Amino acid sequence: MSVAETFYEVIRRQGITRRSFTKFCSLTAASMGLGATGAAKVAQALETKPRVPVIWMHGLECTCCSESFIRSAHPLVKDVVLSMISLDYDDTIMAAAGFQADAILKETREKYKGQYILAVEGNPPLNEGGMFCIDGGRPFVEKLKEMAADASAIIAWGACASWGCVQAAKPNPTQATPIDKVITDKPIIKVPGCPPIAEVMTGVVTFITTFGRLPELDRQGRPQMFYSQRIHDKCYRRPHFDAGQFVEQWDDENARQGRCLYKMGCKGPTTYNACSTVRWNNGVSFPIQSGHGCIGCSEDGFWDKGPFYERLSNINQFGVEANADKVGMAAAATVGVAVAAHAAITAVSRVKVKHDGKAPPKA
Amino acid sequence: MTELTQVGDISDSAGERAVARRTVYVYQAPVRIWHWVNALCMVTLFVTGYLIATPPDSVTGEAYNHFQMGYIRFVHFAAGQTMAAMFLLRIYWAFMGNAHASQIFYIPFWRLDFWKGVLHEIRWYAFLEKYPKQYIGHNPLAHTMMFGVFTLGTLFMIVTGFALYSEGAGRESWQYKMFGWVFSIFPNSQDVHTYHHLGMWVLVSFTILHIYAAVREDIMSRQSIISSMISGERQFRDEDA
Amino acid sequence: MTVQTPNGFNLDNSGKRIVVDPVTRIEGHMRVEVNVDSDNVIRNAVSTGTMWRGIEVILRGRDPRDAWAFTERICGVCTGTHALTSVRAVEDALKITIPENANSIRNIMQLTLQVHDHIVHFYHLHALDWVDVVSALSADPKATSALAQSISPWPLSSPGYFRDLQGRLKRFVDSGQLGPFKNGYWGSKAYRLPPEANLMAVAHYLEALDFQKEIVKIHTIFGGKNPHPNWLVGGVPCPINVDGIGGVGAINMERLNYVTEIIDRSIEFTDQVYLPDVAAIGSFYKDWLYGGGLSSKSVLAYGDVPENANDYSPRNLLLPQGAIIDGNLNEIHPVNLRDPNEIQEFVTHSWYKYPDETKGLHPWDGVTEPHYQLGPNTKGTRTNIESLDESGKYSWIKSPRWKGHAMEVGPLARWIVGYAQNKPEFKEPVDKLLKDLGLPVSALFSTLGRTAARALEGQWAAYKLRHFQNKLIANIKAGDSSTANVDKWDPKSWPSEVKGVGFTEAPRGALAHWIKIKDTKIENYQAVVPTTWNGSPRDPKGNIGAFEAALMNTPMADPNQPVEILRTLHSFDPCLACSTH
Ligand code: HEM
Ligand code: HEM
Ligand code: NFV
Ligand code: SF4
């Protein structure tokens, strides 16, 4: 068998019937919100394409994006890896190590120039010549750029690759940098989240392999199918928000009745992600459903928009840390006090210099 | 100085004739109406904006029966949209109205005497000048404040306000199409909230200063101020010696 | 030239130097260099953590109540254990007690992680060190079925099942696109399983992949998601409401049933798949007892899983606490995480700066200041290293030491301590496994021992899940629904200067976080992590760490195919993101 074997051939030879194949296609289409015509497209694409090589690289990160990926329930990750893509390189699970692993990168660049997908988890640090993340004795950033040069498309997994994530939180000691700041000549699909939802991850990959094109991206480079609505707008606790019913304290009666977590610092109103719709781990729950506010984990720089348990972010200006209300009230109070003082001085001086109704002397 | 006219047909009980003061028509009706509607909108926005970020204590019972946060937000958005619409009309009037109507929309940056005037007003407020100067429109310092803090500040609030509004209205709304670019500058809308919120305090501070200055100058600068924003006319109170 | 280390290893770096970089099937970035003698036996080992993010630096000045979220992101593989350690550290500092339900739920979360992490480690990170995927193609499905049925009642074991699977595997291999199995060391002499055992293992590799995503749903129920569920200082964020209005959105009967069902299946999987597989594979490698390293000398466990809330003393902990040194199993030393002379971190060979690098620092006084500098005998350049100079600084991992000793931590360490304490829960399963395999106790001190201890622990944890689930339900039944203590939620109620320490037994071993809080903000935060212990570079006295020690004296079948190196390193389940943080 050649490299050009298609996904359909693979699963037919596995004894999967035409019928269950069609069913699979419509489920995939439905999970991506593609409707009835989508299913036919999915089927057609899977029948005609060989498996796309995917190179999955790791920079500075915590590997939770990989962990999330393997939780995918539809499709199952074993089916993704065995039948939908060809995951030729992924340091976390691959059999080969050392130079045998490196050889795969070289081979892929030559054999599949312009045809492979580069999936990046984590990000490159730029301080110390990049040596806060060393791969094969060299800075990760070099390897990343090399592999990006010949990729057809690049996926930025998670908050790390998309925005910088925890290592880029202030003061970002390693100068960890989102990948779109070092790869500027290629389309990059950001799939943010810390980590992203498993089915969103597999949904994005299979979208590309199925439709042979990149998903529609929004202004911030995220697939709009999964990231165009806020947690808040699809949150099942929203009626309590509108009603003005909030959890006022952890484990209070409001909490037990599932009221809105806004006052506990929920960042759902400023967070774009699929959690309140797709939910986590095959739809079992999501942060808010389990009683904790959203911390905004799919948003740019969310680590520095805390504290997590307050509605208002702290801003750190002039070495003092306070939120907009504290800063604003202090400013307004200062103005108020100054005005009062000014008024007092004015009154005193007015007693001294009685207004004589005369015009001032000409200058 | 132009001369004062003795007004013959007005006299007090002692028979002394009243002095007719020079009066200039400064604030045309659209400006005055706009001013007070805008002031009302802004105060409403201050109150509701604060409550959006710090909601009142929870109401009890089923959510179905309440819409407290909903009303607060509704009032905020209604006041915000009114304010924005009025602001557009005010811009229109800047072109159509008298010379004073456009004053708050620009700074005569290259005019030296303007900056001298600013300096003079600063000295006046610092009690370093004995006498204030008189102006038909805003004094240069007020002018600077009006443009730099009020006009730009209001514009900022409108832009960020509509950007925030577009989050609920959706990606296909005209609000997102017109103001979505804000999220290219601040990709995390939490930042937009923070700056929108800070903007409120800038305008609150402006308002405090502004009202104080209006009252003070009304008393101190020998010209009508507060009533000018009601009648439109500026009256200069000085008599020639 | 040979040097003897104080902890008893003879290092000789004169032979051929072999570099493995990247080390794969681990979390994060790691490099290892060994010298082999003319018989291809490893005589010197250098292990290097090759990444650093600076979470300790980033935490300074932040709200202690937020720290769990930052530290949780130290690692997504052992997700949650850092968060738990962090909330414990903050609670210790501020003297916050948690409700009984919160303790049970936290234990359930932690045990869920143990079960999940151990299974994923064994099947998806470690198995390919023992299992030859390609050899599975030549297995007889019938014989495979017979083998499977002889070791376990697990129902997925018919000849047809294995035939189908073999077919799928064959077509996959034939496609020419080998994916993650590409360039593996298939056919190496280091592999010893018959084709049938290989086929069975491949089947379970895929089944475990399906099942692991179920286990974590326990985290999703209590913590909202996995990886990286949510936690709370003072308790847990999920409220309990089994019988009231709005209970549908809280921990209610449906949620509890969901958890119970997953626990039952986890017990089944560890009983019927995981443990039998480890025993079966182990039986073919009985004489490959290399890789003992420090396990026969110095092991350390902090203990974890408090039976009752708020008591972290060893007698209340279900996982044992204690230190063993110089291989003396008869003496178990108490461990005091607050004593400035017990746990100390050194940076002589690490890429950090201390005012005085001959001395170690207790974590409360710990300093994290990066300082990348290579030794004089490094080959290559600063940004293109060919081989490292272990006489200088050579790793992003610090060197923690307990009373000056390099220690091994992890499931094996815990089980050795439990065994030495004669706790039946630990002793009996170990003795049974050893007896089944016909091996002496000393066989525990090996690569295989580490892998076996992890499997035993996975099973133990699955049963303990049931224990705490029952306890949680009983407590709710008794009328207690409380999940959080908010007395000290408000920072205004905090003293101006406090310090605390929180500890857990993470899947990979003893973990602790030390925190200093000043004026409601974090003043200093230090984590000493299992892989920091195991993967540590040398200390000023020259003691080598557990990874390096375990690689020593292992013969390699072919130095160009580092199967043995990977096998032993993997038995620790290295996590580099954890180790350097
Ligand atoms: C003087 C002008 C305004 C002031 C002082 C003001 C003040 C505020 C404040 C303090 C907030 C809370 C921000 C936070 O989350 O911390 C807010 C939110 C908001 N404002 Fe305004 N605002 C003004 C104008 C506008 C305008 C013109 C609009 C446009 C319709 C607008 C729309 C919004 C929206 C959509 C929100 C977010 C509501 C939510 O998150 O539920 N605002 N405003
Ligand atoms: C939110 C509240 C307010 C805002 C944002 C505001 C804003 C403004 C602005 C922008 C102008 C300049 C109008 C122009 O030149 O087109 C102005 C003028 C004026 N405002 Fe207000 N105003 C507020 C409240 C008030 C109040 C409460 C008073 C009365 C005490 C007041 C008295 C005046 C007066 C007297 C002028 C004319 C000043 C002059 O002649 O130089 N304003 N105000
Ligand atoms: N080493 C380590 Fe961890 C564990 N287990 C944590 O403390 O893996 Ni990422
Ligand atoms: S985005 Fe978050 S979850 Fe993913 S690797 Fe980074 S830190 Fe981990």
Ligand code: SF4
């Ligand atoms: S819980 Fe959060 S996301 Fe849900 S309605 Fe309340 S604020 Fe919005």
Ligand code: F3S
């Ligand atoms: S914290 Fe993250 S997981 Fe979803 S609900 Fe918020 S984006």
Ligand SMILES: [Mg+2]
């Ligand atoms: Mg540390």
